[in-house]
Amino acid sequence: MYLFNELPTATLKSDHGFEPTAQWADDLRLSSVRFNSGGSGSFISSNGLVLTNHHVASDTLHKLSTPERNLIDDGYLATNQTEELKAPDLELNQLVTIENVTDRVNQAVDSGADAKDAAKQRRAVMATIEKESLEKTGLRSDVVTLFGGAQYHLYCYKKYTDVRLVWAPETAAAFFGGDADNFEYPRYNLDATIMRVYEDGKPAQLKNFLRWSSKPLTGGELVFVSGNPGRTQRIFTTAALKYLRDDRIPYVLDFLRRKEILMQQFGLNGTEETRRARDELFGIQNSRKAYTGMLAGLQNPQTMLAKQASETELLAKVKGNSKLSELAGAWDEIAKVQKAKSEMLKQTVSLRSQLYGIAMELVLLAAENQKDNVDRLREYTDAGRDSLLQELTSTAPVYRDLEQVKLADELARLIELRGAEDELVGKVMAGKGPRDRAAELLAGSKLDLVPERQKLIDGGMDAINSSDDTLIGLAKILQEEYRRIREVNEQLQERERQAYAKITRAVNAVEGAGGYPDATFTLRLAFGVVKGYEEDGKTISPTTNFAGAYDHASSHKGQKDFDLPKSWMDAKSEVNLDAQINFVCTADIIGGNSGSPVVNRDGELVGLIFDGNIQSLTSDYLYTDNQARAVSVSGVGIIEALKSIYHANELAAQVGK
Template structure:
């Protein structure tokens, strides 16, 4: 699903900024899951359910091999090792952030694709980090013991964050592995995830956009599809291709209707057990607010791209992300606007509250629902108060300023993203050599300042300080033209110089960061307090659900590794039967049926190779697997653990999956593994790369 996730790159940063506060919700249970619903923890797999439903129970070895072959992209998405020499398979749209950063006016890798004919031609990504989950440790008791004050959200949040920072720092020191404490089941459980990091990642092959995003926006979130949304990268260690012990073998057999498949990936976030009031806030306030923002940015980037071919190239990745997010959020809102959605959830909520109210032990927990309702009102008041101007230069400046100041505090007192355990990944982003384009930066920053003015009004003290008698365009031009923060070496010197260098800098981007910082911290403090109160409330609701409906199931998504399962299966739409698979012949027929429409023009490489392609080869397929944004790039494997596909999208009916799973029409869309290999051999004429897959 192309609203990938949230951690790096233009689309990913945008999605994080717009996403609902990512509180992990209360557990679903085996009594309330439906069909093939479930994004299961790898340390709590649904073995009994799979045995009962499909006569299959994954062994420990099967699960471990799949876990260690699965990869998380910090640019927002998933992937997998597919060779012993470090090959990583993901989507073209997950890799697009890297493709954009590696492109230039002379070489447009997103549009034209890329193929390295040798290791020497593999292009190093400027700031990409891949994570492989090595182990999981339950640290719930330690964190709960540290939170001794549950009546004051400020105190409890500080205690909780201090305990989390200490655990992460100790783990990093002891193991050398990236260590992240993950909140699960609304705060009912905390797990420490340890990851091996790869930061030397190189581009091997990417198809043209015309192949990867064939059908364009018209076909996005639709099916049937005919996309080669795939890219291959390679991880290196010590300057050589990494030696990988755990990688996925490649299946030479296409999937068939009814086949059981599994998806191992990193779903970004879901809100399936949000209260009715939380969903109403999304429907009536949050999502309309987000959509207004996205439509504004879509027009802005469309206008910018009209300035010429180079502007079109520079703005392409962000415009794609904005348009994709706009379509996805439109589908989510439509689902919430269906009265039946809320009515169904209201019925379950009423039952839980009634049963809990009649139980003396559970009755004190019922107030949690009212607490969450009050929090939604406070969230609505916060919406227009954000001062996080979404401009690369300003974001870099604010991050450098906060890093310098947070470094002055004990590790446990810092903002979460500035702790010792997060430092290496943060520095990798802040010192990235990826290019920043002045013309695009001016356009983005001027619009962000104008939006700040529109939301707060000219009489606002902060607005007056930012403008200082100038227009938004004048402020943006001065900052972009005079700032040196586009130079990664300048950023590194500021970071190394510490708080004195940062506070003494006369760089205009740093001056703006210092103006924004007090308001940013005030906003962040309120946001963190709301998050802490919400976390405590949902933890109480978790106790009610567990007491009434039992235990089991899975927590909401947290951009951590999960296993989903389902079957290859078509569906009925508009009284027509949609077959579960497509092939190369269908792609050429689809192009011919839309002749004259640019988004349906297959690339020249495909047209030239048409006579060589086995047109009956499977290209895409759909399944009932439970996925969400962040699963993009996830491997799809069969019972034997062999790769049969690559998740790249969901159909339009799946866009309610943030808060409601259904398998009536909702489907996960994949590129077929046999289709990827056929394309490599016959279209891109790289037999050696095709043969390397799965070996």
């Protein structure tokens, strides 16, 4: 997961005989995009086409669907540009420049400041840098923390906010095999969707986009992945990993299992309820399986033994070096922070309901707007304002029946976490049970109407204070506690940041500088080779084809998740069954890489990342290419499907040109 401004050119040259030029790297970087909904993508034509996963686009597909037009189940194909459907709130980010601002950030923090003051000083200088950059360039500007706090880089993005849906296959093709096949291999999925970015009402004219390889991949080929991995914790100490194992991940899994049952039960009420809950349910199930795999890895004693052994060896070298010994206390500091984080875990007052989330953002926005930019919470600064307002004024549908179920469950969960006798809980519940209180809160709110939200945005604090909207009232009750918890967590993060910066210095001094920082949902370059692996005594081939997809469906006949859509069955005689559909490679990926382009030495697109195998789920904190594999849709498979199954020849002709 290498930074684009610090590529491993020496390693690539020595291990693979390949030396990327600056032009090669720039073309790939500028052809890559980040989805604000979470995920990656790439420009694939000069007239604005964007390729990503179906599951990355599913949020947009869900928001564009209606009871009469189910894009999730039925898919979509725009036969001309007038039929391309505009996403209500999607933002794509193209990384234009990177600047190292480490010295400026560190110089703004007093060396003797406590965690509270240091966090404020750091937040202030980062906000200033971002605002200056926005005013100078007009680009979205984000200061990114790297190496746990040892470096800070300014990333500047061009934003595309007019994004339209062009083509999406049916979920039965995109998620073929369902939850049973998720994180497994072999796979036979067409987890792909094509969108188009517009500027000034017309398809964007792009200089940077990926050409398309017409050749299927073979074992041993070198490939590259350009995407935005979400979060990894490979710098974490043993104490931090134990916190994940014993506290954080079990807490998250309990939450996910609860929400999975909630969404399933809601869907049992009818076909329309199933449609409304489907996108969220998929995300919950996907996360649940991923976290289960992560926890299993951490619960393997060998994982901790290996981490502890390397940590003990490093600490011995640090303590034995007079120039480094002052850094040894960083490990103890990390351990203390983990205990504090464990104590904070159940103090949450965040209620995961769409309308309540909007209410809290409106209340915070009005309050933060009264402060100087440097004193605001990060997402409410001038640099992030446009993206926040786009989110708050989204025309995406809000389903009150689903909101009722979700808010009632969140209120019940709040009681369970904080206790029924908690004073704040008493104020929130107002003498009612969760279901009755949720019904009352939703009945007295109009925040599902965009004009009502806009009035509160425009009216500022006066409008918030005079509002009789019940969800706004709830947010005002919880705001003080929300801010308290956030401030405590920010101080803990600052202590960790300073400690990990010391650990990074120690590692660099003992082992040498280089390598890459943990993932931060910013653009990275990974590389690997197309390669199968051994599992349960069997050799797993690195590639699959369309014939395998039809065979997989036949061998699981009667299981709904293995039913290929009608379009596939009708077109079977027209499909080149030998055409490659999926492949695996050893590239290092994680959540957020979904939708990342896979390219060859020539920078041509050969695939589309959509998953990792089950052995890759420990990659959050430990990566090895022994069995871990990144799973991709083959580029030739996408073209084959467009032409032979979806009869989208005109769209296929635009790809790569």
